[in-house]
Amino acid sequence: MNVDPFIEAEKIAGHNAKRTCELLKVSRTAYHARRNGLPGRRAVRDAELTEQITAVHQRSRGTCGAPRVHVVLQREGAGCGRRRVARLVWQA
Structure with a gap:
C-alpha cells in the first residue's frame, strides 16, 4: 500500500x-x-543480479534455467537465494 x-x-x-x-x-x-525517486537497495541489487544472470544465460547459449543459474552464481560468489534467482530469470 x-x-x-x-x-x-x-x-x-x-x-x-x-x-x-x-x-x-x-x-x-x-x-x-x-x-x-531513489531506487531501493533491493532494486539496485536486483539490477546487478539481472546482469549476472543474463551473462550466465548467454554463456550457456540459453540452456541454463533458474536452478543452474543459481548454482553458477553461488560458485561465482554472488550470494542470493534460489527463489530470487528464479524471479529474476522469469522477469529477464
Whole structure:
C-alpha cells in the first residue's frame, strides 16, 4: 500500500510529516527516498543480479534455467537465494 499521497496531503494541510509517518508506521527515511525517486537497495541489487544472470544465460547459449543459474552464481560468489534467482530469470 502506497501511503505517500496521504502523507503529502497531510503536509499540505499543515500537519507534521514526522508524526504522520509515525502514525502510519512508515519510516521517514523510506518516505523521503521514495519521494526523491531513489531506487531501493533491493532494486539496485536486483539490477546487478539481472546482469549476472543474463551473462550466465548467454554463456550457456540459453540452456541454463533458474536452478543452474543459481548454482553458477553461488560458485561465482554472488550470494542470493534460489527463489530470487528464479524471479529474476522469469522477469529477464
